[in-house]
Amino acid sequence: xxxxxxxxxxxxxxxxxxxxxxxxxxxxxxxxxxxxxxxxxxxxxxxxxxxxxxxxxxxxxxxxxxxxxxxxxxxxxxxxxxxxxxxxxxxxxxxxxxxxxxxx
Numbered sequence: 001x002x003x004x005x006x007x008x009x010x011x012x013x014x015x016x017x018x019x020x021x022x023x024x025x026x027x028x029x030x031x032x033x034x035x036x037x038x039x040x041x042x043x044x045x046x047x048x049x050x051x052x053x054x055x056x057x058x059x060x061x062x063x064x065x066x067x068x069x070x071x072x073x074x075x076x077x078x079x080x081x082x083x084x085x086x087x088x089x090x091x092x093x094x095x096x097x098x099x100x101x102x103x104x
Contacts, residue, residue, distance in 0.1 A: 021069050036055050037058075037059060089101055
């Protein structure tokens with residue numbers, strides 16, 4: 001993961017795009033790219049996996065830029081969120097159900 005993060009940062013820095021990567025702009029970009037990802041599933045489940053993967057990559061790239069902009073460690077924030085999720089969704093209550101934690 002470190003190599004891909006370096007490559008993404010280099011791409012951004014070579015173009016001097018950091019100046020545009022405010023948290024607000026990146027949140028908008030993530031939302032826009034997520035919408036483009038979702039568009040592939042509009043009306044039916046027939047999708048082009050290559051195109052879906054390209055949109056997914058865009059979402060992930062912008063998420064990595066957001067983590068850089070906020071100066072947070074991705075592993076740390078994911079682990080903290082997973083700790084929280086494990087408490088909200090204990091296996092014995094949530095296994096095999098899509099109910100929200102408030103309904104368990």
